[in-house]
Amino acid sequence: MTGTKKLYVKTYGCQMNVYDSERMAEALGAQGYEQVESPEGADMILLNTCHIREKAAEKVYSELGRFKPLREANPDLKIGVAGCVAQAEGEEIMRRQPMVDLVVGPQTYHRLPSMMEALGRGEKALDTEFPEEDKFAHLPKARLPKRGPTAFLTVQEGCDKFCSFCVVPYTRGAEVSRPADRLLREARDLVERGVREITLLGQNVNAYHGAGPDGGEWGLARLIREMARIDGLDRIRFTTSHPNDMEDDLIAAHGDCDKLMPYLHLPVQAGSDKVLKAMNRKHTAEQYIRLIERIRAVRPDLHLSGDFIVGFPGETEEDFQATLDLVETVGYGTAYSFKYSARPGTPAAERAMVDAAEADDRLQRLQALITKQQRATQDAMVGRTVSVLFEKPGRMPGQMVGKSEYLHAVHVDGPEGLAGQIAKVEIVESRPNSLSGRLLG
Ligand code: SAH
Numbered sequence: 001m002t003g004t005k006k007l008y009v010k011t012y013g014c015q016m017n018v019y020d021s022e023r024m025a026e027a028l029g030a031q032g033y034e035q036v037e038s039p040e041g042a043d044m045i046l047l048n049t050c051h052i053r054e055k056a057a058e059k060v061y062s063e064l065g066r067f068k069p070l071r072e073a074n075p076d077l078k079i080g081v082a083g084c085v086a087q088a089e090g091e092e093i094m095r096r097q098p099m100v101d102l103v104v105g106p107q108t109y110h111r112l113p114s115m116m117e118a119l120g121r122g123e124k125a126l127d128t129e130f131p132e133e134d135k136f137a138h139l140p141k142a143r144l145p146k147r148g149p150t151a152f153l154t155v156q157e158g159c160d161k162f163c164s165f166c167v168v169p170y171t172r173g174a175e176v177s178r179p180a181d182r183l184l185r186e187a188r189d190l191v192e193r194g195v196r197e198i199t200l201l202g203q204n205v206n207a208y209h210g211a212g213p214d215g216g217e218w219g220l221a222r223l224i225r226e227m228a229r230i231d232g233l234d235r236i237r238f239t240t241s242h243p244n245d246m247e248d249d250l251i252a253a254h255g256d257c258d259k260l261m262p263y264l265h266l267p268v269q270a271g272s273d274k275v276l277k278a279m280n281r282k283h284t285a286e287q288y289i290r291l292i293e294r295i296r297a298v299r300p301d302l303h304l305s306g307d308f309i310v311g312f313p314g315e316t317e318e319d320f321q322a323t324l325d326l327v328e329t330v331g332y333g334t335a336y337s338f339k340y341s342a343r344p345g346t347p348a349a350e351r352a353m354v355d356a357a358e359a360d361d362r363l364q365r366l367q368a369l370i371t372k373q374q375r376a377t378q379d380a381m382v383g384r385t386v387s388v389l390f391e392k393p394g395r396m397p398g399q400m401v402g403k404s405e406y407l408h409a410v411h412v413d414g415p416e417g418l419a420g421q422i423a424k425v426e427i428v429e430s431r432p433n434s435l436s437g438r439l440l441g
């Protein structure tokens with residue numbers, strides 16, 4: 001490769017896309033591309049997209065439109081679309097936006113190097129297969145530079161759950177788990193590069209069942225326990241889990257694995273059993289609440305996070321009340337709520353929508369309750385001592401910011417050298433989206 005070309009990557013959607021963007025940038029790095037922070041002056045623009053809700057998918061086309069002047073100024077500029085919109089819409093993207101040179105799905109981006117060669121010949125390139133081979137085994141393994149103290153690591157991809165509203169089983173394909181020894185190796189590499197906290201990722205991460213080096217099959221708990229043996233790795237998290245895959249050993253790990261952080265994102269989506277059934281969630285509200293009780297029994301300080309959909313087809317005011325009741329019962333540290341968006345190809349898209357104004361109103365009421373709980377959980381931290389992994393300087397001079405074990409952002413007055421350190425902090429104040437504290441010792 002000659003010279004350095006500039007690559008601009010923009011990432012939408014979930015953490016798995018963040019991880020994939022890093023891998024794609026590395027794959028293109030081996031082709032002489034260096035990542036830049038802005039699309040101006042780039043030789044290649046890559047949008048790593050999300051298809052989960054209509055708004056997310058439409059954003060891609062408006063963003064592409066904005067690149068027009070850049071392409072006019074530089075006819076050699078290459079534009080690529082990756083991720084879940086690429087998978088769902090394929091060629092349609094090039095029809096709707098002819099400026100697009102490359103469309104690559106989430107399971108084929110290890111083939112980027114040969115696709116780039118096609119682009120070099122002035123051709124267009126499209127690959128949205130679900131190949132048998134493991135893309136991660138085909139990505140470059142060059143020694144990589146130092147990095148920040150936290151990292152994502154995808155351990156499992158795809159989803160077999162087919163919730164009736166969700167595109168993920170179609171855009172990401174069936175559940176596939178990566179072999180445990182490769183994950184342990186990747187975790188050790190990350191630690192050597194300065195990482196102290198790893199978040200294990202999967203669309204359905206607790207469905208992980210990878211081949212163990214001992215010839216057996218490992219579940220997520222086993223993987224976490226083995227990873228916890230790596231010196232220098234201090235914190236382990238995982239996301240996103242499904243209530244039906246929360247096995248006994250994983251619950252136990254929350255009680256006996258010190259490196260596993262007391263924070264769990266466990267989406268339930270709704271509180272009405274009728275709606276849960278229509279969503280094909282295969283669990284009841286009661287089963288979810290019992291499950292939370294079991295996890296809290298081994299880890300009483302666990303902070304819970306969840307996802308909710310309001311205005312699902314057929315949701316009545318009474319059903320919605322059941323969601324509010326569930327939220328009251330569980331008490332979330334954080335939760336994300338979304339208005340139902342009908343996604344082409346999913347079973348629920350065939351059903352009659354809830355009145356839009358009604359759905360908006362429910363979303364606001366749910367968000368108000370969640371905000372209140374979030375605030376109360378945060379306020380309850382004042383006076384407590386937490387352990388913070390510091391990441392970077394805060395917005396104010398002389399300030400550093402990091403995350404507590406409960407994933408709260410915590411600010412302190414402290415030197416830049418704190419970055420990458422874990423320190424005890426006494427929380428003195430709760431602000432709208434963060435805590436501030438005093439360094440101890
Ligand atoms: N695998 C995860 C998350 C998948 S997508 C899980 O099972 O929970 C993240 C969140 O987006 C979902 O939890 C859901 O709350 C929301 N979501 C998914 N499809 C949606 C749709 N069609 N409309 C609105 N929200 C949706």
Ligand code: SF4
Pocket residue numbers: 159160161162163166167168169203204242
């Ligand atoms: Fe989508 Fe349901 Fe799978 Fe989560 S579990 S990714 S919501 S189908």
Ligand code: F3S
Pocket residue numbers: 012013014015016017049050051052083084167168171172203
């Ligand atoms: Fe979006 Fe795909 Fe993630 S649809 S949420 S980027 S799996």
